[in-house]
Amino acid sequence: xxxxxxxxxxxGALSLVAVAALYEAVARSGAxxxxxxxxxxxxxxxxxxxxxxxxxxxxAFYTLERVLIGGALAVAVxxxxxxxxxxxxxxxxxxxxxxxxxxxxxxxxxxxxxxxxFGLGNTVAILIVFYAALFPMLLNTWSGVRSxxxxxxRAAGAMGADxxxxxxxxxxxxxxxxxxxxxxxxxxxxxxxVVGAEMLAASDWGLGWVIxxxxxxxxxxxxxxxxxxxxxxxFAFERLAFGSLERATVLRWGMVRSAKG
Amino acid sequence: xxxxxSASAAPATDIGERWRAIxxxxxxxxxxxxxxxIVAHLGLFPPRxxxxxxxxxxxxxxxxVTGILPHHVxxxxxxxxxxxxxxGVAGVALGIAMGRSRLVEDLALPLVSxxxxxxxxAxxxxxxxxFGLGSVSAVLLVAFVSAxxxxxxxxxxxxxxxxxxxRSAQAMGADQRRLFAKVILPGALPYILTGLRLGLAQAWxxxxxxxxxxxxxxxxxxxxxxxxxxxxxxxxxxGIVVIAIxxxxxxxxxxxxxxxxxxxxxxxxx
Numbered sequence: 001x002x003x004x005x006x007x008x009x010x011x012g013a014l015s016l017v018a019v020a021a022l023y024e025a026v027a028r029s030g031a032x033x034x035x036x037x038x039x040x041x042x043x044x045x046x047x048x049x050x051x052x053x054x055x056x057x058x059x060a061f062y063t064l065e066r067v068l069i070g071g072a073l074a075v076a077v078x079x080x081x082x083x084x085x086x087x088x089x090x091x092x093x094x095x096x097x098x099x100x101x102x103x104x105x106x107x108x109x110x111x112x113x114x115x116x117x118f119g120l121g122n123t124v125a126i127l128i129v130f131y132a133a134l135f136p137m138l139l140n141t142w143s144g145v146r147s148x149x150x151x152x153x154r155a156a157g158a159m160g161a162d163x164x165x166x167x168x169x170x171x172x173x174x175x176x177x178x179x180x181x182x183x184x185x186x187x188x189x190x191x192x193x194v195v196g197a198e199m200l201a202a203s204d205w206g207l208g209w210v211i212x213x214x215x216x217x218x219x220x221x222x223x224x225x226x227x228x229x230x231x232x233x234x235f236a237f238e239r240l241a242f243g244s245l246e247r248a249t250v251l252r253w254g255m256v257r258s259a260k261g
Numbered sequence: 262x263x264x265x266x267s268a269s270a271a272p273a274t275d276i277g278e279r280w281r282a283i284x285x286x287x288x289x290x291x292x293x294x295x296x297x298x299i300v301a302h303l304g305l306f307p308p309r310x311x312x313x314x315x316x317x318x319x320x321x322x323x324x325x326v327t328g329i330l331p332h333h334v335x336x337x338x339x340x341x342x343x344x345x346x347x348x349g350v351a352g353v354a355l356g357i358a359m360g361r362s363r364l365v366e367d368l369a370l371p372l373v374s375x376x377x378x379x380x381x382x383a384x385x386x387x388x389x390x391x392f393g394l395g396s397v398s399a400v401l402l403v404a405f406v407s408a409x410x411x412x413x414x415x416x417x418x419x420x421x422x423x424x425x426x427x428r429s430a431q432a433m434g435a436d437q438r439r440l441f442a443k444v445i446l447p448g449a450l451p452y453i454l455t456g457l458r459l460g461l462a463q464a465w466x467x468x469x470x471x472x473x474x475x476x477x478x479x480x481x482x483x484x485x486x487x488x489x490x491x492x493x494x495x496x497x498x499x500g501i502v503v504i505a506i507x508x509x510x511x512x513x514x515x516x517x518x519x520x521x522x523x524x525x526x527x528x529x530x531x
Contacts, residue, residue, distance in 0.1 A: 011367035019372060036390055094289045101290070104508030105501055108382070108470035109482070112489040113497050116310055192380035196470045199382065200486070208383065212474070215386040223387050231379040238378060 038221040047225035060229060062205035066122065067187075067194050070129025074186055077130075078137030079179070085138070086145025086175075099138060107132035107193045111200045124201040125194055132193035136185035144178025145171060176249055184242050191234050312495040321499040334503060336479040337468065340396060344403030345464045349457060352408040356415025356456070360449070366416070373412055381406030381467045385474050394476045402471050407464035411456040418452025419445060450523055458516050465508055481507075 020040060026032070027039045038046075050056040085092040107128050114124040148171055156170045198208025207230050214222035294314060300306070301313040308316070324330040359366040385402055392398040422445050430444045472482025481500055488496035 008367045012371040015368040016371050093285050097286045098289050105505045106466040106469045109501050109504050112486045116494055195380045196382040211386045215390055227379055227383055230383050234378040
């Protein structure tokens with residue numbers, strides 16, 4: 001490890017410790033009520049206790065379930081539709097204006113409408129996730145398919161590839177960097193949307209609901225603990241799931257270079 | 262994504278071609294609108310929950326004429342502007358400092374990286390607890406959340422300024438101030454604009470959500486969420502239409518124009 005790198009890590013750790021210490025000092029000074037600004041040990045204890053009695057894992061499980069179902073629906077619709085839009089002018093001409101009109105509407109704006117239509121509960125959260133994740137998936141797939149180098153298609157065609165082979169061996173791999181970007185953005189959007197939807201369409205379980213419910217009881221420690229869990233899960237998905245997906249596909253195929261260049 | 266609309270409106274050579282392009286764009290809306298009308302008129306669902314488009318349009322006109330809708334729009338836009346301005350100033354300043362100074366970068370990067378992956382709306386209850394219900398929380402949350410993409414992009418942009426530009430400017434005798442104003446800032450501007458753009462989109466999404474939670478008296482988010490109590494689906498849909506138009510206008514009018522006048526004109530982006 002070079003000295004420069006070590007210096008960076010030391011400074012980074014120092015700044016985290018300094019901020020934590022500052023927070024701790026303010027929290028302990030009693031300038032603000034302890035319920036609003038709990039000390040870090042209290043937050044840690046809440047986090048450990050809620051993990052130990054199984055409530056926090058349960059909330060995380062419900063939230064993940066909603067994200068995964070909604071996300072899977074978005075992929076199931078967005079991916080084929082995006083490919084069709086990239087391939088056929090007529091499909092593109094029909095769906096692109098619709099997508100452009102719906103995209104600027106924040107997914108949370110649909111929450112009240114969906115609550116009226118489907119009642120409070122799981123359906124609303126899943127549909128909001130679906131709506132949030134659909135557009136990044138759709139538009140990235142669409143641009144990916146359109147960006148396939150026509151030379152590759154013609155070369156494969158000249159070498160006797162039929163439509164199926166062309167599709168699986170050229171189009172899908174060539175547009176995969178865009179598709180993976182789409183998946184990534186879709187997950188980020190979905191993660192935001194699910195937390196918001198859980199807050200608004202209360203449903204007893206879910207990380208968003210915990211945070212919002214804790215407000216009623218002034219449980220800032222519960223809020224901060226849930227925030228930590230939300231951040232950790234989001235970070236884990238982004239780094240581990242999509243990072244390894246990217247390494248296993250487009251990086252290995254040499255389609256994009258690693259960011260550390 | 263930016264060419265999503267322009268792709269469908271192909272370059273119109275003559276009047277007939279232009280009309281055909283408009284018709285092509287309008288066609289999907291007519292189809293979807295027609296399907297909606299048929300379902301609404303068939304009475305499969307209660308009309309309160311599934312209003313006809315005429316009802317939505319009538320509500321829209323009524324709310325606009327009585328001044329209720331403009332008041333909601335105005336309050337939302339004020340919150341957006343104040344929050345986004347705070348985020349822009351703080352975010353660009355921090356991003357530049359991080360890009361220019363190693364010390365600031367090492368100190369701030371871990372903090373920013375920890376805060377960024379948490380969805381902005383998750384902070385909402387915490388802000389409400391700390392700053393109370395109402396506009397202050399909403400504005401601060403919008404500022405806080407939209408600052409992240411601005412910081413990241415500004416930082417990347419400043420780091421991406423070519424070393425050779427800096428050195429040649431220094432060789433030609435530019436002092437620190439001129440180096441900053443004439444080389445680093447213009448060099449990083451495409452990234453900064455991207456950051457501002459992402460930040461504004463983020464701010465818009467969060468604002469609608471937080472207005473629902475923060476019990477503000479006026480605001481589009483509150484308009485549609487409050488309408489739930491009265492089963493006023495027509496009010497909600499009218500509100501959503503306004504949200505869509507504003508979102509599109511922010512993107513198309515504000516940023517496309519800003520970009521044309523700066524980086525595109527300087528030949529840095531096409």
